Amino acid sequence: MMKGSAPTVSNEQKFIWLDGELVDWADANVHITTHALHYGIGFFEGIRSHATPQGPALFRLGDHLRRLEQSAAVYGMTLPFGPDVLADACCQVVSANGLGDCYLRPLVFLGEGANPLAAPLRCAVMASVHGPLVGAPKTGGAKAQISAFQRYSANAMPPAAKASGQYLNSWIGQTTALQAGYDEAIFLNETGFVADGWANNVFAVARGELLTPPQWSGGLPGITRDTVLRLAAEDGLTVAERPLVRSDLYLAEEVFLTGTATGVKAVASVDGRRMTAGAPGPVTTRVTELLNAALTGRSDAHPEWLEYVS
Ligand code: PMP
Numbered sequence: 001m002m003k004g005s006a007p008t009v010s011n012e013q014k015f016i017w018l019d020g021e022l023v024d025w026a027d028a029n030v031h032i033t034t035h036a037l038h039y040g041i042g043f044f045e046g047i048r049s050h051a052t053p054q055g056p057a058l059f060r061l062g063d064h065l066r067r068l069e070q071s072a073a074v075y076g077m078t079l080p081f082g083p084d085v086l087a088d089a090c091c092q093v094v095s096a097n098g099l100g101d102c103y104l105r106p107l108v109f110l111g112e113g114a115n116p117l118a119a120p121l122r123c124a125v126m127a128s129v130h131g132p133l134v135g136a137p138k139t140g141g142a143k144a145q146i147s148a149f150q151r152y153s154a155n156a157m158p159p160a161a162k163a164s165g166q167y168l169n170s171w172i173g174q175t176t177a178l179q180a181g182y183d184e185a186i187f188l189n190e191t192g193f194v195a196d197g198w199a200n201n202v203f204a205v206a207r208g209e210l211l212t213p214p215q216w217s218g219g220l221p222g223i224t225r226d227t228v229l230r231l232a233a234e235d236g237l238t239v240a241e242r243p244l245v246r247s248d249l250y251l252a253e254e255v256f257l258t259g260t261a262t263g264v265k266a267v268a269s270v271d272g273r274r275m276t277a278g279a280p281g282p283v284t285t286r287v288t289e290l291l292n293a294a295l296t297g298r299s300d301a302h303p304e305w306l307e308y309v310s
Helices: 035-039 061-074 083-096 164-179 223-234 246-251 282-295
Strands: 008-010 015-018 021-024 042-044 047-052 055-059 102-110 121-130 142-146 184-188 194-197 201-206 209-212 239-241 254-259 263-270 306-308
Touching: 015 083, 021 083, 035 102, 042 061, 042 164, 055 083, 061 083, 061 102, 061 223, 083 102, 083 121, 142 246, 142 254, 164 184, 184 263, 194 246, 201 223, 201 246, 201 282, 209 223, 223 239, 223 254, 223 263, 223 282, 246 263, 254 282, 263 282
Parallel strands: 142 184, 142 263, 209 239
Antiparallel strands: 008 121, 015 021, 015 121, 042 102, 047 055, 047 102, 055 306, 102 121, 184 194, 194 201, 201 209, 201 254, 254 263
């Protein structure tokens, strides 16, 4: 795990769901000839589960599994298991491991075989437990750097896919930002518009409006992004999907990042230019409250977003 990513408290659990059944953590291994290791051919999701008074609840499970299916589909591949089986696998991993607050990782990957083009897709679902996923916004805020590494163009790799190999682009930008003393990389697309962060989407507040780049800018269609757009609009904020260039971020009153593992992360500065409202600003703080209430079932605005583990 890279420095600066979500703090892992305990990664090891009792069981992992692998190719249709729960297996002991220690037995969930693959052979070195597994093609996904060589070529990065795989698709994955990150899903949050929270302990609620009604038991563990998975946030927007159906939407995450739909994105997984679409990630494979744009590469012309079909998942080895349908959404009902995968939804059940996610619930099994939470309950068999006795978890409440955790992060779930469904991973579909290209297995072994002499010919990679004919190798089977395999599938695992694993859980990890992090530090508090839901909490008050940090006072300091992150130092973001506009990465010198641009997001791949839509004609190189499909931005809508959460595909393993595509993360080399995130990796090089984020590790370079960390080495330079920043906390977060923000990627521009090939025409200079803001795409997204290494594992999160980007929001800016300007003249009181909450802005985020449109999907064509090349960012992943984040489920937290969609959640924040909807909750903020329902709360009466003016929200808009608008192309942003780097100076829009320099001049913004507030900037924050969103993602399943990140939640809402306030940005204090971009390339050393400090946000005028400070970090976290009032909109960042309000959006954090709205998102946390939705994730933990404290708000009854969208009961359809929570899938309870029975
Ligand atoms: N962009 C990238 C590159 C990501 O990896 C993620 C994390 N999945 C996001 C944005 C945020 O997406 P989500 O809110 O669905 O986690």
